[in-house]
Amino acid sequence: MTILVADVGGTNTRVGLAGAGPVDRSRISRYRNAEFASLGDVLAVYLADHLLPPPEKVCVAVAGPVRHGIGRLTNRDWIVSQEELCRVTGAATGLVLNDLSAQGHALDLVATAPVLERYGTLAADPEETRLVIGVGTGFNAAPVYRQPQGLMVTPSECGHVTLPVWNEDGARLAAELRRHHGFASVEDLLSGRGFPLCYQLLTGSAPADPAQILLRAAEAPGGPESRFLQLMVGTLGRVAGDLALVHLPFGGIVFIGGMARALQPFFAALGFDEGLRDKGRFSDFLAQIPVSAMQDDFAALDGCALYARQGAATR
Template sequence: MIDPTPDRYMLLADIGGTNTRVALAEGGRLLPETIRRYANAGRPALYPILAEYMRTEGITDLAGACVAAAGPVRDGVATMTNLSWVIEDHAVAQVTGAGTVAVLNDLQAQGHALGYLAPQMVRQILPGTATPAAGASRLVVGVGTGFNAAPVHEAPGGRVVPPSESGHVTLPCITESDFALKRYLEAKHVFASVEHVVSGRGIERVYAYLAGHEDAITPGSQIIAALEAGDRVARQAGQLFVTMLGRAMGDLALTHLPFGGIYLIGGAARGFVPWFDEFGFADAFRAKGRFSDLMAEFSVSVVEDDYAALTGCAAYLQNLRKPR
């Protein structure tokens, strides 16, 4: 039962390219029973969703609000990458009545969730050879509708999770077939990025390219089903996806040195985990020449909590509201 008392709850929102999840937190703790999911299609902006949620739950003034958006954030303004929404902190404050408002990139929120997730929701898929020191840096890599990553650093003043737009770096090509794909993507999109291949939309592009029917997009769920059935083209697409993911994560690991571990999140990542061993994820990840031994020190885990970004928003907002 939601208590309508003003300033009791904090509002949380996780906005992806397809759906928005909204929930409440109390005392920095996500309240799972308050989670609601809204389709973004046909909606002009985030703010009507927040207003609808508050009416449905019977709440008015809130103690705080934190929004995690799948897109770049600057000076309290988020611009969605795969959605024509702009989210401004002052507008969120106006809708929610919250005195404390934060707008984060969705991967920043995932980074703030580490340490607050149930242990059974984090599954190690690639062990590291070294025992990390307390406070070692970590890395969150998101593979859903798009691709992004965020380092997680423990500093004397608290946790720091810098934003990035890692999905839009250059696609890591090595073989002739890689470069053929790169040229194909450049012809369609001018620039071939990691996200064009290693994402939910990316696997659909790759499958269409390999199948030779560029104008007929097959949904990712059907590609997974075809892969499970042993379909040749689906296996080629899955192999390419896993290889490119391993290379991209290897590059990020050398950039950020996450001795505390790497954490994969997102539906597209989880969908391909069963084929990581068969398609050589570890080899692609660690293929860094004389630094291959160093790469073996980094563990890789999968976060299986769909609401981790909401948990991270709650933790971030609670720490933000603590007296300094």
């Protein structure tokens, strides 16, 4: 079987091809969405560039909500439907899933590495429920369940839940965010999209480049950038703890996404683990959970391939 797979982000689309195993790394191409009118055009160009016949299946991960086989990109006005995928590629089966779901489906295929010194007192049993937390342009998280017919990853919009408040900086920020756009959500602080505004609101400074904030926090511990990152990292720990109590991921928490990767070097010094375990009598419960990060940038493509092979029996 040949499966055409694609990972459609807000800015770029990666396209690849899979057979019975992982996606062939040597045939992955990357396209800038701004240069195309639709995802269909991207896929057509890929098939033409690689001189490929119509695949049997096509499976696409999109950075946005998916319902009834139709995906809507959050940061671009593209709509992706199963019908269009089949029509454009000539495939018999077209599948659309959320990009976080795709990463969840890839969990059995790609390597992860611990991001806490303590890691967790439980072994990371892949038969147990796992939780993928994506912190990139936006924030989202999804539980991954082992079911008789394969992995099941349930959709979520949990980046938009109430921002937890646990200290004075956080209370001040939440009040500012409510004044600014009526509500203070997790994603407002914990995302590449959101955190520069929070930095401005909290420090009163001029608009700052996200990369500069991270660089200065690393260079000057105790400075305003570092203090701000302490709020981000401590909140991320508490949000991960809340989500762990919701989903009970005895198989472990796995971080993905560029913002998560950028924050990990600060986890130990700025209190991620303390945040995770700040749950009163449930502190020991949280200390069990292994916490790691996904190492592979192409995991969503592998997840698409696995999902297409597994069939549409699960989500």
